[in-house]
Amino acid sequence: xxxxxxxxxxxxxxxxxxxxxxxxxxxxxxxxxxxxxxxxxxxxxxxxxxxxxxxxxxxxxxxxxxxxxxxxxxxxxxxxxxxxxxxxxxxxxxxxxxxxxxxxxxxxxxxxxxxxxxxxxxxxxxx
Amino acid sequence: xxxxxxxxxxxxxxxxxxxxxxxxxxxxxxxxxxxxxxxxxxxxxxxxxxxxxxxxxxxxxxxxxxxxxxxxxxxxxxxxxxxxxxxxxxxxxxxxxxxxxxxxxxxxxxxxxxxxxxxxxxxxxxxxxxxxxxxxxxxxxx
Numbered sequence: 050x051x052x053x054x055x056x057x058x059x060x061x062x063x064x065x066x067x068x069x070x071x072x073x074x075x076x077x078x079x080x081x082x083x084x085x086x087x088x089x090x091x092x093x094x095x096x097x098x099x100x101x102x103x104x105x106x107x108x109x110x111x112x113x114x115x116x117x118x119x120x121x122x123x124x125x126x127x128x129x130x131x132x133x134x135x136x137x138x139x140x141x142x143x144x145x146x147x148x149x150x151x152x153x154x155x156x157x158x159x160x161x162x163x164x165x166x167x168x169x170x171x172x173x174x175x176x
Numbered sequence: 177x178x179x180x181x182x183x184x185x186x187x188x189x190x191x192x193x194x195x196x197x198x199x200x201x202x203x204x205x206x207x208x209x210x211x212x213x214x215x216x217x218x219x220x221x222x223x224x225x226x227x228x229x230x231x232x233x234x235x236x237x238x239x240x241x242x243x244x245x246x247x248x249x250x251x252x253x254x255x256x257x258x259x260x261x262x263x264x265x266x267x268x269x270x271x272x273x274x275x276x277x278x279x280x281x282x283x284x285x286x287x288x289x290x291x292x293x294x295x296x297x298x299x300x301x302x303x304x305x306x307x308x309x310x311x312x313x314x315x316x317x318x
Binding site: 053054055056057058059074076077078079083084087088089090091092094095096097098099100101103104108109112113114127130131 | 181182183184185186187189190191192193194196197199208209210211219233234237240241249253302303304305306307308309310
């Protein structure tokens with residue numbers, strides 16, 4: 050899609066599906082895909098997230114208001130100096146007819162880190 | 177680097193600050209990237225000094241990580257960055273310990289010929305270019 054540049058030279062997208070939820074962290078510092086998501090939020094850089102995202106991701110997700118059922122697999126991706134991960138959030142059902150532009154208005158920064166999911170939009174949101 | 181910065185899986189940390197999470201949800205895309213103006217300045221100075229070309233990104237990380245573990249754990253993220261910057265500037269003799277302590281430049285002259293500061297109008301292009309880690313290889317990975 051043409052995104053390139055500092056801290057995003059090598060980006061890898063991981064897709065959320067019905068059975069898999071992905072979460073991105075950088076345990077060593079705060080590696081983050083700047084060209085796509087801008088600068089990371091304060092909590093991404095803080096010790097608590099860096100330490101706990103890899104060992105208790107479901108608890109961390111609950112703190113962000115995301116509760117996943119036990120049959121959903123959680124995959125945590127530890128970004129490195131070279132590779133930056135990005136989550137492709139799951140599209141809510143029934144929205145296959147939406148254009149790329151319309152879908153873009155539903156996607157949030159947090160859903161691309163993996164600490165949020167895209168919920169079913171209201172009719173207003175789809176205008 | 178087997179330092180304190182290797183936080184993955186470490187026990188004892190509290191839940192993510194609710195204030196940080198709430199900020200993130202209330203103003204989507206506008207959540208805080210920094211906790212104070214001071215942090216923004218450290219971030220900007222670090223990048224600007226890095227663009228002098230006297231060290232690479234890996235050296236900056238090493239400078240931040242190569243600290244006493246207790247000190248690392250007891251300081252904030254941008255305090256780590258500030259420490260790293262001060263270390264590199266002194267190592268590369270761009271600033272003296274005395275100048276750092278006094279907060280004043282002792283140098284009479286302007287920037288030496290071997291150094292050139294980036295101009296504001298060049299920043300976007302530099303960030304867009306990035307620094308790929310790809311290297312050519314004649315052999316496939318094993």
